[in-house]
Amino acid sequence: MRLYRSFKATAAVCSLLLVGACGMFAESSTSSSSSGFNPPDIEAQSKLGPTEGQVNLVSWAGYVEDGSSDPKADWVTPFEKRTGCQVHNKVAASSDEMVKLMKSGSYDALSASGDASLRLIASGEVAPVNTDLVPNYEDVFFGLKEQSWNSVDGKAYGIPHGRGANLLMYNTKEVSPSPMSWSAVFDDASKYKGQVTAYDSPIYIADAALYLRETRPSLDIENPYALDQEQFDAAVDLLKKQHADVGEYWSDYLKEISSFKSGDSVIGTTWQVIANLAESEGAKVKAVLPQEGATGWSDTWMISAKAKHPNCAYKWMDWIISPKVNAQVAEYYGEAPANIKSCDETSDPAFCDTFHATDEGYWKDIAFWTTPIEQCLDGRENIKCVPYAKWVQAWTEIKG
Incomplete structure (x- = not known):
């Protein structure tokens, strides 16, 4: 939401x-x-x-x-x-x-x-x-x-x-080399333990699915909003692992800007306008579109x-x-x-x-962003995808 x-x-x-x-x-x-x-x-x-x-x-x-x-x-x-x-x-x-x-x-x-x-x-x-x-x-x-x-x-x-687009923002003084992949907030998130920030919404599960689409091709993910149970479980597991390194899930843009200015957050998801505002207020940040692409609205x-x-x-x-x-x-x-x-x-x-x-x-x-429904949006037939209601339930579990 x-x-x-x-x-x-x-x-x-x-x-x-x-x-x-x-x-x-x-x-x-x-x-x-x-x-x-x-x-x-x-x-x-x-x-x-x-x-x-x-x-x-x-x-x-x-x-x-x-x-x-x-x-x-x-x-x-x-x-x-x-x-x-x-x-x-x-x-x-x-x-x-x-x-x-x-x-x-x-x-x-x-x-x-x-x-x-x-x-x-x-x-x-x-x-x-x-x-x-x-x-x-x-x-x-x-x-x-x-x-x-x-x-x-x-x-x-x-x-x-x-x-x-939902971009990757990082503190240019604290994060080196410049990240080009979402791996910085997933597989390599422990490098910034407690200083990773992520968007607070069930739809963020799609960000994990998009990353897995590129890094775990055996899952056969085509559309990050059309996930069968195996694909969905993999995305949820990745986010549960990430949770240990997340310092804050953000929904208020003012708090995200403040967090990057104070150094409480050094890397995480953002929007271009947030990056522009944070930089205008003195934060040493840059926003990039990672090599895997990104989700957006x-x-x-x-x-x-x-x-x-x-x-x-x-x-x-x-x-x-x-x-x-x-x-x-x-x-x-x-x-x-x-x-x-x-x-x-x-x-x-x-x-x-x-x-x-x-x-x-x-x-x-x-x-x-597209509403996940049981009818797989990637065109697969004779299989059910995980609907949005279960994304909501899983998000509660991810955040503990």
Whole structure:
């Protein structure tokens, strides 16, 4: 369960927890099919009607800003003026909370992460999205379209919002030589006993699986979110071994920055924006994408199958990925934008380079969070994979 991942927004409420251009116009080769995964038969909206005067959203902090947290961050007010749809937003603290809120039937749309999206699709809580009703969808990077966390068998269940990678950060004075592999926090973690930090979430099991995919080929791991029992047990065992060397599991970005500044942590998982902030505050750190690749996150705006204000919801989805607005959100939040044209709208000319927004080659090495389900997402048949509920249970055991 991911907690607040917003940075500027969270700073205002810091007691809350976080939980190259070449190829960017090419069609993605990633299959969107989840073999054996058959969600309820729900039709996408065929056309837009009159707006209903309001829209009720569930989002991560920092995604729906009206100027109340930061006067410079307001993309809600112009939306309301343009559409007549008054925005009512509920900030969620975790993916589990998002799922629970959507099941209440009180919300029209949400910004779902990959560890929640398939749960919502499978339960029929969200409807497919008619992308023809979202004009700005045309300019979304193809690497974010029709992926396993936002589509099923080529049918879109949402509008991509942005993306980010889970990187390896280390103290440049304390860690030498510079690590190029996740082995630094797994097999070699004892070198930094008590000073290793790891992301506090069941989805972190996928990080171990990704490492094992490269280092233990006999396990035949193809997708770190599609693990049979043997593969899952191997990942859990690796994390239980790592636990002895972990000084802190982080979910609050402020605490991770503080820990690296004080020296309590010298190596562990991070996000690019955390590394940037830590360095700006004097921490001697560097973040790298290890040779095995990494896990990552891409959030998706999804519409409730029971939406009372679907036309305003569609207007919002188109607005939030429009070039200027998507650039504003990306900079405020700390992620690569979803819209190709947003890179021309950022206030920092180097922003998209820093966050690898147009480098599709970079993202090919990122395994984006996807909800683990019994139907193996790697296409294997006649075998059951370990579902997310058991990941949650195992995470409790890992942490003791």
